[in-house]
Amino acid sequence: xxxxxxxxxxxxxxxxxxxxxxxxxxxxxxxxxxxxxxxxxxxxxxxxxxxxxxxxxxxxxxxxxxxxxxxxxxxxxxxxxxxxxxxxxxxxxxxxxxxxxxxxxxxxxxxxxxxxxxxxxxxxxxxxxxxxxxxxxxxxxxxxxxxxxxxxxxxxxxxxxxxxxxxxxxxxxxxxxxxxxxxxxxxxxxxxxxxxxxxxxxxxxxxxxxxxxxxxxxxxxxxxxxxxxxxxxxx
Amino acid sequence: xxxxxxxxxxxxxxxxxxxxxxxxxxxxxxxxxxxxxxxxxxxxxxxxxxxxxxxxxxxxxxxxxxxxxxxxxxxxxxxxxxxxxxxxxxxxxxxxxxxxxxxxxxxxxxxxxxxxxxxxxxxxxxxxxxxxxxxxxxxxxxxxxxxxxxxxxxxxxxxxxxxxxxxxxxxxxxxxxxxxxxxxxxxxxxxxxxxxxxxxxxxxxxxxxxxxxxxxxxxxxxxxxxxxxxxxxxx
DNA sequence: TCTGCTCTTTGCGATATCGCAAAGTGCGCG
DNA sequence: CGCGCACTTTGCGATATCGCAAAGAGCAGA
Numbered sequence: 151x152x153x154x155x156x157x158x159x160x161x162x163x164x165x166x167x168x169x170x171x172x173x174x175x176x177x178x179x180x181x182x183x184x185x186x187x188x189x190x191x192x193x194x195x196x197x198x199x200x201x202x203x204x205x206x207x208x209x210x211x212x213x214x215x216x217x218x219x220x221x222x223x224x225x226x227x228x229x230x231x232x233x234x235x236x237x238x239x240x241x242x243x244x245x246x247x248x249x250x251x252x253x254x255x256x257x258x259x260x261x262x263x264x265x266x267x268x269x270x271x272x273x274x275x276x277x278x279x280x281x282x283x284x285x286x287x288x289x290x291x292x293x294x295x296x297x298x299x300x301x302x303x304x305x306x307x308x309x310x311x312x313x314x315x316x317x318x319x320x321x322x323x324x325x326x327x328x329x330x331x332x333x334x335x336x337x338x339x340x341x342x343x344x345x346x347x348x349x350x351x352x353x354x355x356x357x358x359x360x361x362x363x364x365x366x367x368x369x370x371x372x373x374x375x376x377x378x379x380x381x382x383x384x385x
Numbered sequence: 386x387x388x389x390x391x392x393x394x395x396x397x398x399x400x401x402x403x404x405x406x407x408x409x410x411x412x413x414x415x416x417x418x419x420x421x422x423x424x425x426x427x428x429x430x431x432x433x434x435x436x437x438x439x440x441x442x443x444x445x446x447x448x449x450x451x452x453x454x455x456x457x458x459x460x461x462x463x464x465x466x467x468x469x470x471x472x473x474x475x476x477x478x479x480x481x482x483x484x485x486x487x488x489x490x491x492x493x494x495x496x497x498x499x500x501x502x503x504x505x506x507x508x509x510x511x512x513x514x515x516x517x518x519x520x521x522x523x524x525x526x527x528x529x530x531x532x533x534x535x536x537x538x539x540x541x542x543x544x545x546x547x548x549x550x551x552x553x554x555x556x557x558x559x560x561x562x563x564x565x566x567x568x569x570x571x572x573x574x575x576x577x578x579x580x581x582x583x584x585x586x587x588x589x590x591x592x593x594x595x596x597x598x599x600x601x602x603x604x605x606x607x608x609x610x611x612x613x614x615x616x617x618x619x620x
Numbered sequence: 621t622c623t624g625c626t627c628t629t630t631g632c633g634a635t636a637t638c639g640c641a642a643a644g645t646g647c648g649c650g
Numbered sequence: 651c652g653c654g655c656a657c658t659t660t661g662c663g664a665t666a667t668c669g670c671a672a673a674g675a676g677c678a679g680a
Contacts, residue, residue: 217528220617223536227528242521248528271514275507282506282513285520286477292527293452293462293483299534300578301458304667334627343535345668350629366627366676382455539637569657580638585659601646601657 162209163260166233168284171276180270180277184260189213195237195251195259202239202247204261208232211257212319212331216340217249226340228291229254231318235284240267254331299343307342308352309381312362316371325363326372334367356380397444398495401468403519406511415505415512419495424448430472430486430494437474437482439496443467446492447554447566451575452484461575463526464489466553470519475502489566534578542577543587544616547597551606560598561607569602591615 160181163169169177186209189195195206198217213230227249230236239247262270271278298307320327335349342349353369356362361377363370371377395416398404404412421444424430430441433452448465462484465471474482497505506513533542555562570584577584588604591597596612598605606612 217532219532219536221536225532225535227531238521241517242525243518244521244525248525268514271517272510275510275513278510278513278517279503279506282476282517282520283478285517285524286473286479289520289524289527290477290479290483292524292531296462296527296530296534296578297452297454297460299531300460300575301454301456335629336627340535343531346628347630347669348667350627354629364628570659571657581658582639582660583637585657589659599658 163207166207168207168233168235168280169277170280172274172280173276176274176277180262180274181260183266184262186258186260189253189257189259191253191256193253195253196247198247198250200247202237202245202264204264205238205240205267206236206251206259206261208234208236209258209260211259212254213251213257214254214337215249215251224340225343226337228288229315229319235281238267238281238285240264241271241281241285254333304342304344304348305352306381306383308338308344308349309377311338311342312369312371313374313377313381315369316374320371323370326370327374328368328370332367333369398442401442403442403468403470403515404512405515407509407515408511411509411512415497415509416495418501419497421493421495424488424492424494426488426491428488430488431482433482433485435482437472437480437499439499440473440475440502441471441486441494441496443469443471444493444495446494447489448486448492449489449572450484450486459575460578461572463523464550464554470516473502473516473520475499476506476516476520489568539577539579539583540587541616541618543573543579543584544612546573546577547604547606548609548612548616550604551609555606558605561605562609563603563605567602568604 160178163181164177172180187195189211195213196202196204208230210232212232213236214226215228215230215236216224216226218224230251236251237247239245242248271281298310302310315329315333316327319330321330322328334346335353336346339346339349353362353364356377357364359376361371361373361380363372395413398416399412407415422430424446430448431437431439443465445467447467448471449461450463450465450471451459451461453459465486471486472482474480477483506516533545537545550564550568551562554565556565557563569581570588571581574581574584588597588599591612592599594611596606596608596615598607
């Protein structure tokens with residue numbers, strides 16, 4: 151039973167950048183320790199502050215990782231896309247998860263016991279390099295957002311965020327590029343450091359100009375070039 | 386000549402967290418490839434956009450790493466403290482340096498050819514784990530700043546930034562905790578996403594309340610508790 | 621099909637923060 | 651030892667963005 155689902159996972163997993171250049175034998179050994187888990191929409195994979203007992207790879211679906219500040223405000227740290235590693239608190243030398251990972255749509259993840267992390271890294275140098283690059287890219291993204299938050303006004307930040315979402319999670323339709331999973335104005339506000347109201351106003355204005363099409367938990371970019379011009383004026 | 390300076394470096398280096406649990410032989414081998422470099426105040430170790438030819442470890446001094454946005458605004462990404470690894474663009478899968486590293490005071494760094502990075506990581510699993518934790522902590526810091534930028538007003542952000550500086554680079558004196566290296570209001574503004582003017586106003590107000598003592602490129606925290614209360618009210 | 625909850629829209633006044641301007645001031649360099 | 655530059659301070663008006671309030675809709679479940 152378990153062997154079978156693992157076999158299925160390997161086929162899904164083999165071509166991921168994370169595992170690139172790994173020996174098939176090592177990969178197979180790694181998968182032996184893995185457990186596939188199905189997460190229903192709205193359920194959480196782990197919660198902020200909870201003991202970090204496992205690390206994960208998203209195979210299918212979308213997750214939203216957010217943090218709550220001590221005074222109760224939410225911030226969305228990132229969206230997890232298929233193929234992304236997440237919940238690797240151990241790599242940050244943390245005993246707990248810094249955020250909460252919630253499924254935006256029904257998702258499929260595989261998990262490893264966190265205790266395996268060090269051994270996995272030590273025994274799979276190629277994987278170590280790949281994992282490091284993954285974390286490095288996260289760092290890059292975080293710096294990009296910091297730079298945006300520091301220097302750009304709200305409208306540009308939101309435009310950037312929407313364009314990134316469309317790129318990472320866009321499904322092409324007749325009307326334009328539709329964001330693949332349910333997302334609220336509140337979510338976008340939490341990604342860009344602004345308020346629900348401001349995001350709503352911006353999207354309304356953009357919709358009037360024919361740049362996007364909105365809807366309840368829906369968003370379609372109909373004029374990516376136009377949006378890009380808002381994100382990066384005259385460049 | 387070179388052997389001698391390397392010998393000196395090893396003694397400085399042996400106890401760094403980055404090299405913890407590494408075998409002495411491996412560490413010695415690693416140091417063989419290293420080149421010590423002295424950086425004068427105001428000089429740069431590398432520049433944003435430059436080809437990433439080496440990665441570095443700061444032994445002594447302080448560096449400021451900053452980025453310039455396409456439209457010319459500066460953002461300070463971080464301050465490099467002794468013992469920190471920096472300029473590991475390779476780990477981020479980048480061919481160039483994403484920022485500029487400038488010496489705030491005369492500094493001593495050691496550098497390795499970037500081409501060595503992959504081999505170093507592959508052959509030193511313990512170092513790989515440590516390096517990953519280093520990057521992971523960077524990521525954590527970046528998320529902390531993002532959270533602050535998203536949810537806190539300017540005064541709290543600046544208070545946090547000053548407290549962190551005092552903690553990481555504070556020298557205890559009679560008057561209080563003095564920040565170890567020359568830092569301008571502009572620098573603090575670039576770290577917190579605000580303007581030179583606002584920082585100056587805040588510091589003046591704090592000085593009037595006896596929380597800090599300012600000066601040209603100088604800053605001393607005289608009442609850390611009081612500042613902490615601004616950073617995190619009623620907690 | 622209706623109901624209710626969540627999400628979204630929009631108006632309007634409040635305000636934190638910016639941006640500009642101009643005057644001080646400490647300090648390194650000649 | 652004094653000059654000049656870089657850094658700092660401070661005032662004041664402009665404004666982007668927030669926060670509150672209230673009304674309007676889409677959607678799921680009964």
